[in-house]
Amino acid sequence: MSWDITGIGIVSSVGGDARTTYDALCAGRDGLAPVRVFDTANYRARHAYEIDDRGPGGDRPLRATGWLLSAVAQALADAGLEEDLAEVPVLVGTTLREQRSVELWWRGGPRVPVDRLDFGTALRERFAATTSYTFANACAASLYALGLAADMIDLGQADTVVVAGTDSIAESTFAAMDRAQTLVPDAVRPFDRGHRGMVMGEGAVAAVLRRADTGRSLARLRSVGLSCDAAHPTAPAAGGITAAVREAHQLAGVTPGDIELVMLHGTGTARNDETEAAVMSEVFAEGPGPLMTAVKSGVGHTLGGSGLFSLLTAVLSMRHGAVPPVIGLREPIDEAAGLRLVRDASRPAPIGLAQVNAFGFGGINAVALVEKA
Amino acid sequence: MSDEPMARTAVVVTGAGLAIRGLTGPGDLLGSSVDGTGFDPETELRGRDLRHKDRATRLALRSVEPALRDAGLLGAGGPVLDGTRSAVVVSSNTGNYDSVCAYVDIAARQTSRAVSAVGLPHTSTSAIAGWIAAGHGLHGPAVTLCNGATSGLDALHWGRNLIAADRADTVVVTGVEPDNDVVHKLLGTRTLDGAATIVLESATHAADRGGRVRARWHGLHRGRDHDEVLRTASGSLAPDIGLWLTGARETRPAHLGTSVRQVDLADALGECGGALGVVQCAAVVAHFDAGGGGVALATASAAGVSAALTLLPPGHHPHFPGRVVRASQMTRAT
Numbered sequence: 074m075s076w077d078i079t080g081i082g083i084v085s086s087v088g089g090d091a092r093t094t095y096d097a098l099c100a101g102r103d104g105l106a107p108v109r110v111f112d113t114a115n116y117r118a119r120h121a122y123e124i125d126d127r128g129p130g131g132d133r134p135l136r137a138t139g140w141l142l143s144a145v146a147q148a149l150a151d152a153g154l155e156e157d158l159a160e161v162p163v164l165v166g167t168t169l170r171e172q173r174s175v176e177l178w179w180r181g182g183p184r185v186p187v188d189r190l191d192f193g194t195a196l197r198e199r200f201a202a203t204t205s206y207t208f209a210n211a212c213a214a215s216l217y218a219l220g221l222a223a224d225m226i227d228l229g230q231a232d233t234v235v236v237a238g239t240d241s242i243a244e245s246t247f248a249a250m251d252r253a254q255t256l257v258p259d260a261v262r263p264f265d266r267g268h269r270g271m272v273m274g275e276g277a278v279a280a281v282l283r284r285a286d287t288g289r290s291l292a293r294l295r296s297v298g299l300s301c302d303a304a305h306p307t308a309p310a311a312g313g314i315t316a317a318v319r320e321a322h323q324l325a326g327v328t329p330g331d332i333e334l335v336m337l338h339g340t341g342t343a344r345n346d347e348t349e350a351a352v353m354s355e356v357f358a359e360g361p362g363p364l365m366t367a368v369k370s371g372v373g374h375t376l377g378g379s380g381l382f383s384l385l386t387a388v389l390s391m392r393h394g395a396v397p398p399v400i401g402l403r404e405p406i407d408e409a410a411g412l413r414l415v416r417d418a419s420r421p422a423p424i425g426l427a428q429v430n431a432f433g434f435g436g437i438n439a440v441a442l443v444e445k446a
Numbered sequence: 447m448s449d450e451p452m453a454r455t456a457v458v459v460t461g462a463g464l465a466i467r468g469l470t471g472p473g474d475l476l477g478s479s480v481d482g483t484g485f486d487p488e489t490e491l492r493g494r495d496l497r498h499k500d501r502a503t504r505l506a507l508r509s510v511e512p513a514l515r516d517a518g519l520l521g522a523g524g525p526v527l528d529g530t531r532s533a534v535v536v537s538s539n540t541g542n543y544d545s546v547c548a549y550v551d552i553a554a555r556q557t558s559r560a561v562s563a564v565g566l567p568h569t570s571t572s573a574i575a576g577w578i579a580a581g582h583g584l585h586g587p588a589v590t591l592c593n594g595a596t597s598g599l600d601a602l603h604w605g606r607n608l609i610a611a612d613r614a615d616t617v618v619v620t621g622v623e624p625d626n627d628v629v630h631k632l633l634g635t636r637t638l639d640g641a642a643t644i645v646l647e648s649a650t651h652a653a654d655r656g657g658r659v660r661a662r663w664h665g666l667h668r669g670r671d672h673d674e675v676l677r678t679a680s681g682s683l684a685p686d687i688g689l690w691l692t693g694a695r696e697t698r699p700a701h702l703g704t705s706v707r708q709v710d711l712a713d714a715l716g717e718c719g720g721a722l723g724v725v726q727c728a729a730v731v732a733h734f735d736a737g738g739g740g741v742a743l744a745t746a747s748a749a750g751v752s753a754a755l756t757l758l759p760p761g762h763h764p765h766f767p768g769r770v771v772r773a774s775q776m777t778r779a780t
Binding site: 115116117168169170172175176178179180187188190191193194197203204205206207208209210211214217220221224225227228230243244245246248249250251252253299300301302303304305306307313316433434435436437 | 455529530534539542543545546547549550551552553554556557558559561562563565566567569570571572573575576577579580582583584585586587588589590591592593594597600604607608610611613628632633668669670748749750751
C-alpha cells in the first residue's frame with residue numbers, strides 16, 4: 074500500500090513558503106534570534122526561532138491557527154485543489170495547540186472563544202472543512218497525523234486527506250524547558266559536541282495525501298510506523314526507537330540498505346542525540362549507510378509540525394536533487410561519528426527513498442518512509 | 447470503493463471503567479443502583495503511581511485500571527495483554543490548562559527555577575496517553591485528541607480505526623476532563639471532574655481469548671448539521687434504537703419513536719467536554735449489561751459540528767454488519 078503526496082505548504086522562521094524555506098536551509102540560513110514573544114528576564118535561556126508577526130501591540134492570540142491556514146492554503150494550491158474541504162478530512166498534529174492563547178487570556182489578555190482552542194472552527198470558516206481532528210501528539214504529532222490519514226484512505230473513508238502541523242511558542246513550555254534543561258541552549262546544535270539542549274521554533278506545515286495513482290504526485294508515502302516506548306515521560310528509549318524504525322521498514326517491505334536519506338529528529342539535547350545516533354548507527358551498520366541530516370538548527374524545534382516538516386524537506390530534497398546540511402555542525406558526538414551527516418553546505422544527491430524520524434514526549438514514536446515520485 | 451476485510455473491521459467493546467466522584471461504576475450513569483463505595487478523588491487520587499502527574503492524568507489512570515479489569519485484561523501481576531498490539535487513545539480538551547497557567551503565573555513572579563522540575567511533560571496533553579501507556583506496557587500507537595465537543599466520540603473512532611487498520615488488537619480509549627480554577631473561569635459552567643475508559647478490541651481477538659462482548663461497534667457519523675447527522679446515523683436502525691445518549695438537552699426527532707430512552711449525562715455530571723463520548727460509551731455498556739434492549743445511539747454536537755455513534759447489543763450481529771462511512775458521505779450542511 075502506498076499514497077501520493079500531491080501538494081505541500083510550509084510557514085517557518087526562515088520562509089513563508091516551502092521553496093523559500095528549503096532554499097534558506099540549503100544556504101545554511103537559520104531563524105535564530107533573541108526571544109521577542111515575551112520578556113525573558115526571569116529565564117536563563119534567551120533564544121528561539123520565532124515568526125515575528127505579532128505587530129506593534131505585543132503578542133496576540135491564534136497565531137498558530139493563522140500559520141496553519143496559510144500552510145493548508147499553500148498545499149491545496151500546490152495540489153491544484155480548490156479551497157473547499159467539505160469532503161476532505163483535515164488531520165492536524167500539534168504539541169501545544171492554542172495554549173499560547175490560553176496563557177495570554179489567563180495573564181489578562183483577550184478571551185479566546187473555547188471553540189477556537191482546537192483548529193476545527195478556523196478550518197471550517199476558511200475551507201468549509203466538515204471533518205477535522207486536532208491531535209495533540211507531542212513532537213511526533215504531524216507524522217502521527219500522516220499515518221492516521223493513510224489509514225483513513227486504506228479503510229475507504231476518504232480518497233484525499235489534508236495532513237498538517239502547527240505550533241507557536243508557549244511561555245509555559247519555555248519556562249518548563251528552562252527549568253528542566255541542565256545547560257542553557259542559545260541555539261539547536263544537533264549531534265554536535267557543543268549541543269546544549271532544545272530551542273523551540275514556530276511554524277506550520279501541510280500536505281495533501283491522496284490514494285496512489287490518482288493524478289500528479291510530488292512523492293510517494295510508503296509507510297508510517299506508529300508506536301510508544303511506554304517508558305520515560307520525556308527521554309527517548311533506544312528500544313522503542315529501534316522498534317519504530319523496524320516497523321516502518323517492515324510495513325514498506327524495504328531493508329535498511331534501501332534507504333538513501335534519513336531525516337533525523339535531532340533536537341540538540343544530549344539524550345535525544347546520543348540515543349538517536351546510536352540507534353541509527355546500529356540500524357544502518359551495514360555498508361556506507363544513507364546520508365543523514367537534521368533541520369532543527371535551521372528552524373528550531375517546531376514541535377508538533379516538526380515531523381512533517383522533516384518529511385517535506387525530504388520531498389524537496391528529492392525534487393531539487395540536494396540535501397540541506399545540519400546547520401552549525403562542527404564536531405559530531407561520538408555516537409554519530411560513523412553517520413554520513415551532511416555538513417557545511419547542501420549536498421547534491423539523487424535521493425530515491427528517505428526515512429523520517431519523529432519522537433515526542435511520552436515516548437511517542439513515528440517513523441515514515443517517503444519515495445521519489 | 448473496496449470493502450474492508452470483515453475480520454479486522456468487526457470491533458467490539460469489552461470493558462468500561464470510571465473515575466467520577468460518587469460513582470461506583472458505569473451502572474451508576476443510568477441510575478441503576480450498584481453496591482459499593484463511590485469514587486472519592488480525595489482518597490483515591492493518591493499513591494506512588496500517581497506521583498508527579500497532573501490531575502487529568504491521575505483521573506485517567508484511575509479509570510483505566512477498572513476498565514482493564516472489567517475487560518478481564520488485568521491479572522494480579524498487571525495487564526495480561528500483548529503490549530506490542532495494544533494502543534491508547536485519549537480525549538481531553540482542558541487536561542493540562544491548569545499546568546499551563548500555573549507555570550506562566552510562577553514565571554511572572556519568580557524565575558523559572560520555581561517551576562517544578564518534573565512539570566515538563568504536562569506542557570502537552572499528550573502526557574496523559576504517555577503515562578497510561580507506560581503504566582500498562584502499551585507499546586502500540588498512543589494518540590491524543592483535543593477536538594472540542596465531539597472529541598470523545600472522535601477518540602472512539604480513532605481507536606476503532608487503529609484496530610481496523612491492523613495497528614492494534616486492543617485499544618484503551620480514555621476521556622478525561624479535570625475541574626479546576628482555570629477550567630472554571632474558561633468555561634464558566636459546572637464541568638465534569640473525572641474520567642472514563644473504554645476497552646475496544648477486534649471481535650476476533652476478543653473471541654480468541656474468550657473475552658465477554660459488551661457492545662458491538664456499528665458506525666460513527668460526523669457532519670456539520672446535527673439533525674442531518676442524527677437522521678443518517680439512525681437510518682434504518684431508527685425503529686430499533688432503545689437508548690439515546692445526548693450531548694445536551696435535545697428534543698427527540700420524530701423518527702426515533704416514543705419508546706427510546708433519552709439520557710443527557712450532563713444533567714448529572716456537568717459539561718463533560720472531551721470526556722463525553724467515552725462516558726456515553728460506558729453508559730451504553732451499562733445499558734446492555736443490565737439487559738437493556740435495542741440499538742444505542744450517542745451524540746455530541748456544537749456549532750457547525752456533530753457526531754453520532756451507534757452501538758449494537760452484544761448478541762446482535764450478522765444482521766447489522768459493521769459499516770464503512772466515507773468522509774465524503776458524511777453529512778454536510780444543506
